[in-house]
Structure formats: structure tokens, C-alpha cells
Amino acid sequence: MxxxxxxxxxxxxxxxxxxxxxxxxxxxxxxxxxxxxxxxxxxxxxxxxxxxxxxxxxxxxxxxxxxxxxxxAHPRVTEAVRRELDRGSNFVRPSILEVEAAERFLATVPTAEMVKFAKNGSDVTTAAVRLARAVTGRTRVAICRDHPFFSTDDWFIATTPMAAGIPRETAELTVGFPYGDLPATEELLTRYEGEIACLILEPAGHVEPPPGYLEGLRRLADRHGCVLVFDEMITGLRWSEAGAQGLYGVTPDLSTFGKALGNGFAVSALAGRRELMERGGLRHDEERVFLLSTTHGAETHSLAAAMAVLTTYVEEGxxxxxxxxxxxxxxxxxxxxxxxxxxxxxxxxxxxxxxxxxxxxxxxxxxxxxxxxxxxxxxxxxxxxxxxxxxxxxxxxxxxxxxxxxxxxxxxxxxxxxxxxxxxxxxxxxxxxxxxxxx
The missing domain is CATH 3.90.1150.10 (Aspartate Aminotransferase, domain 1)
Known part of the structure; x- marks a missing residue:
């Protein structure tokens, strides 16, 4: 034995x-x-x-x-959560914690102008894809094929060996580009000129981005009229308090955060430029986008946890x-x-x-x-x-x-x-x- x-x-x-x-x-x-x-x-x-x-x-x-x-069971986080448990966790109207958490997040990640919270990473990456498709009027999504995971939803899982149950037509709308290779990405954008809604990638992974790479992606996205999305599920907070975008000085149109944000509590975030994010709001004249609307997306104890995490990161280095x-x-x-x-x-x-x-x-x-x-x-x-x-x-x-x-x-x-x-x-x-x- x-x-x-x-x-x-x-x-x-x-x-x-x-x-x-x-x-x-x-x-x-x-x-x-x-x-x-x-x-x-x-x-x-x-x-x-x-x-x-x-x-x-x-x-x-x-x-x-x-x-x-x-x-x-980090004491600052659990204390913040306990304070909310006896005050109710979900209401028929927004809690004041929702604006306080948004203010705290945007103060920590100043490259973003608006933020919306959800419960997991797949919620917000899929919301970013939907928003990109809506604002560009395009259907194809370009993912970095060197990064292992973006979402449980069909647009990504269709590209994996576990694609059972997903229509082939869905898989055909997702194309891939290699990390660190600007010419290959430009070739992809040219091949599908006017069809790609967004480039989505982790801004960094097990290797550092080559010099000028993220800046080059920013220029390519602008030149070809697509949305640049940084998946900061892992890099958020771990690379810097403001994520990889704060460390490398390249601002995406949209970015997604989760994982470290709640220290184990379920909270994620879609953040980005006001012009894009507001398409999921009520103060515009364009066709509405069903951006994020989740019953539990703003549970008070999870938002309290996120606020405590952000404060701890900044104050304690x-x-x-x-x-x-x-x-x-x-x-x-x-x-x-x-x-x-x-x-x-x-x-x-x-x-x-x-x-x-x-x-x-x-x-x-x-x-x-x-x-x-x-x-x-x-x-x-x-x-x-x-x-x-x-x-x-x-x-x-x-x-x-x-x-x-x-x-x-x-x-x-x-x-x-x-x-x-x-x-x-x-x-x-x-x-x-x-x-x-x-x-």
C-alpha cells in the first residue's frame, strides 16, 4: 500500500x-x-x-x-463581508454599495471610465464580445490562441476539443491570432477586413509582452476599426493594482477583471471606455445592448469583499x-x-x-x-x-x-x-x- x-x-x-x-x-x-x-x-x-x-x-x-x-479568510475581507450580511444582500433597487464599489474600482484602475459587476469571468468576457459586436456591427471574434481560457460560452468553447453541443456555425465566427506576432495579426485582420469585431487576449502570460507589442495591437485595432479587449482575470491586481494595462501603459477599449478581485468571493468586472460601455445603459440614442443583467451581479457582500481587496492591495503593497x-x-x-x-x-x-x-x-x-x-x-x-x-x-x-x-x-x-x-x-x-x- x-x-x-x-x-x-x-x-x-x-x-x-x-x-x-x-x-x-x-x-x-x-x-x-x-x-x-x-x-x-x-x-x-x-x-x-x-x-x-x-x-x-x-x-x-x-x-x-x-x-x-x-x-x-483574510481578516479585512471577512470583516467587510460580515458587516453586510445582517444588512441584506440583494434588493429590488441598487444598493449604495454599487456606486461605492464602482468608485473604488475606477480609482484603482483609472484607465477605465465605467464598470459593471457580475459574478464570474465568463459573464464579463462574453459581455465584452457582445458589446464589441454591437458597436462595430461585425460578427467575427479574434482570440489569442496562445492563451488557454476566455469563457465557458459558445464563442470560445467552440474552439476547444470540448465543443460538443455547439453548432459548427458558431465555431466559424471565432478566429485566432498568435501572441507577440503583429504581422500575423495584421494579416488576419486584412484577410477578414471589416468582419472582426474585437481582438481579445490576456495582455501578458508566462512571457512578458515583446517590446512594442501591446502598443502595436492598439494601433492595429484602431486602424482596422475593431475593439481591443484585455482579459485581466489573471493579470488584474497580480501585475499591478491597475492590472497589466496600468503596468505597461496601454489602454484597451474594454477590459475584464475577476479572480483576485474578490479573494474567493464571486465578483467580476467589465470596464472600459464610456462611449462603449454606455451602449449598455440608458443615456444614448443608439440601439440598446443587453450588456449585463444578472440577479446576483451586485450582491452586497461580494462588492464589499472587492472593495476590501482593492483597499488592501493599495494600502499594504x-x-x-x-x-x-x-x-x-x-x-x-x-x-x-x-x-x-x-x-x-x-x-x-x-x-x-x-x-x-x-x-x-x-x-x-x-x-x-x-x-x-x-x-x-x-x-x-x-x-x-x-x-x-x-x-x-x-x-x-x-x-x-x-x-x-x-x-x-x-x-x-x-x-x-x-x-x-x-x-x-x-x-x-x-x-x-x-x-x-x-x-
Whole structure:
């Protein structure tokens, strides 16, 4: 039997699969993303640590799919939420918190002129696409094909291997462009001259934008009459308090925020130029756009959480702390990998505030079996890390302990490389990619 087992989590996963398709409410949280029978089911969390139903404590990374950037149950956030719970969460007319939250957001992200809140990222990216189509009168959407996810809605999912249930005609309206390649993007815009409503992309990812790239996209969008949309779900707050647009000094027409904005509470935002955003309002003479109209989009406790998050980031310099923690972690992991002779196989990539890792096989190719081995060793050492994305609740002791566990994992990794077969250390089937056509 394995030295590290999760019997209570295993039973809980069976209950989850019996009642919930996929066993989770987000595919990226599915147990197929973890080694077989080693997918912890969480009991609770505090700060940078979580406990599973078996009683194990883990140092956690990538908390809430990058949404919990201040740590679980952050006192300023929970206090703000508690203040609203006894005051009512949803009314027949707007709460005063809606304007206060809008004012706080726009003061933090001054490149935007108006904002509308919703509950998740797909709400607001789809609203941006609809608005772009309305104001341009065009139907095609150009997405950056090097970025993994934009929405659960048909215009994006149609481009993935999980396109079942989506008409082919819908897929044909979405085209792709490569990140960092202005000539290729211009060729796409020329090929579909007058048809593309918007360019939508993450302004930065695991690599920094090439010099002049975002500025060049801005010029291309203007020249070809399409809307430039920055998906700042990940870059928002983690790159700077004002997002990547604030860091790089390039202003999109529309931008979308979420994840870190609520520190785990459900809140997202569509922001942008008044001229465009007002088309979803009541003060214009154009055809109306059904922009965002969600029953729970402005729940008071979620808006209170967002306001507390924005205040905490600005007053406590959270973005700088995320970068400092990430730099310490990246340096430690790289040193540990090098010391065990796997520096060319266990790689750390990305901005310090948004680190991921790659697991490569003997030939230097990305490997799910080696990822499985690595995750298994991390879990056994008390580190829950589908990525190395840090939260500000981590401390230096957490980082140093993580590096120790990584070093132990790399020692096993070296053995598997020498054997040219990781299967003896995977404990079962390898972890699987989220987007795949068959189970």
C-alpha cells in the first residue's frame, strides 16, 4: 500500500461523482487533474494553508484557481463581508454599495471610465464580445490562441476539443491570432477586413509582452476599426493594482477583471471606455445592448469583499509582496532542481506573481506522467500545488519548506529519468489535460 493515502477524500470523491458531473464544479478542480486516489477534498483553509477531510494540512498554491491572492479568510475581507450580511444582500433597487464599489474600482484602475459587476469571468468576457459586436456591427471574434481560457460560452468553447453541443456555425465566427506576432495579426485582420469585431487576449502570460507589442495591437485595432479587449482575470491586481494595462501603459477599449478581485468571493468586472460601455445603459440614442443583467451581479457582500481587496492591495503593497514571494520560490525551486540534476526537466515559468511549472520527459517534451510523479511527491510532502502561484499569506518559512519538498520530489524525478520510465512512481493513471474530447 502507498505510504501516503487519502481514504476519506477518496470516499468523498466517489460521493461527488455520484451527484455532480465531473465530481467538481470547475473542470480544473477535477480529480483527474491529480494522481489517482490522491485528490484531496478540502475541509477548510486559513491563510496559505488548507486541511483535507483526512486531516492533512497543506501549503497551498494557486488558491481558488488564482482567486484567493490574499489567503483564505483574510481578516479585512471577512470583516467587510460580515458587516453586510445582517444588512441584506440583494434588493429590488441598487444598493449604495454599487456606486461605492464602482468608485473604488475606477480609482484603482483609472484607465477605465465605467464598470459593471457580475459574478464570474465568463459573464464579463462574453459581455465584452457582445458589446464589441454591437458597436462595430461585425460578427467575427479574434482570440489569442496562445492563451488557454476566455469563457465557458459558445464563442470560445467552440474552439476547444470540448465543443460538443455547439453548432459548427458558431465555431466559424471565432478566429485566432498568435501572441507577440503583429504581422500575423495584421494579416488576419486584412484577410477578414471589416468582419472582426474585437481582438481579445490576456495582455501578458508566462512571457512578458515583446517590446512594442501591446502598443502595436492598439494601433492595429484602431486602424482596422475593431475593439481591443484585455482579459485581466489573471493579470488584474497580480501585475499591478491597475492590472497589466496600468503596468505597461496601454489602454484597451474594454477590459475584464475577476479572480483576485474578490479573494474567493464571486465578483467580476467589465470596464472600459464610456462611449462603449454606455451602449449598455440608458443615456444614448443608439440601439440598446443587453450588456449585463444578472440577479446576483451586485450582491452586497461580494462588492464589499472587492472593495476590501482593492483597499488592501493599495494600502499594504500586496502586488510587490506577491512578486517578492514568487522570486524567492522560483529561485529555490530552480536551485533544488539543479542540485538533483533535473534542471532541464523541472522548469519554473512566468511572472513571479504568477508562476507555473513544467515537467518534461527524457527528450525534453511536456509529460503528464512526470507531472503525476511530481504532484504525488509534493502532496506526500504537504504541498498542494497544481501551480506555483503564490498568495500574500505565504511566509518565508512556507516557501523554504516548499523548496525542501520540491528537492525531495526532484530526487525521485531523477530516478525516473534514469529508468526512462516514471510509471513506478505515478501510482496509477497519469493526470489528464482539462480540454480533451473523450473522458
Amino acid at each position: 502507498d505510504a501516503f493515502e487519502l481514504p476519506e477524500s477518496r470516499q468523498a470523491n466517489e460521493r461527488l461523482h455520484a451527484l455532480i458531473p465531473g465530481g467538481a464544479h470547475t473542470y480544473a478542480k477535477g480529480d483527474d487533474q491529480y494522481p489517482e486516489h490522491l485528490a484531496p477534498v478540502i475541509s477548510h483553509g486559513r491563510g496559505a494553508h488548507v486541511w483535507d477531510v483526512d486531516g492533512n494540512r497543506y501549503i497551498e498554491y494557486g488558491s481558488g484557481l488564482r482567486s484567493v491572492s490574499l489567503g483564505h 500586496v502586488t510587490a509582496r506577491l512578486h517578492a514571494l514568487g522570486e524567492r520560490l522560483a529561485a529555490g525551486v530552480r536551485a533544488a532542481a539543479a542540485s538533483m540534476g533535473v534542471a532541464d526537466h523541472v522548469l519554473v515559468r512566468g511572472r513571479a506573481s504568477n508562476l507555473v511549472f513544467a515537467t518534461l520527459d527524457e527528450e525534453g517534451r511536456p509529460s503528464q506522467p512526470y507531472r503525476t510523479l511530481f504532484l504525488r511527491q509534493l502532496l506526500a510532502g504537504g504541498v498542494l500545488a497544481p501551480s506555483f502561484v503564490v498568495s500574500s499569506a505565504l511566509d518565508e518559512a512556507d516557501i523554504d519548506r516548499t523548496v525542501e519538498v520540491v528537492a525531495q520530489a526532484c530526487a525521485v524525478y531523477r530516478k525516473a529519468l534514469d529508468a526512462r520510465d516514471p510509471s513506478a512512481w505515478t501510482g496509477g493513471r497519469p493526470v489528464k489535460p482539462v480540454f480533451r474530447r473523450r473522458v
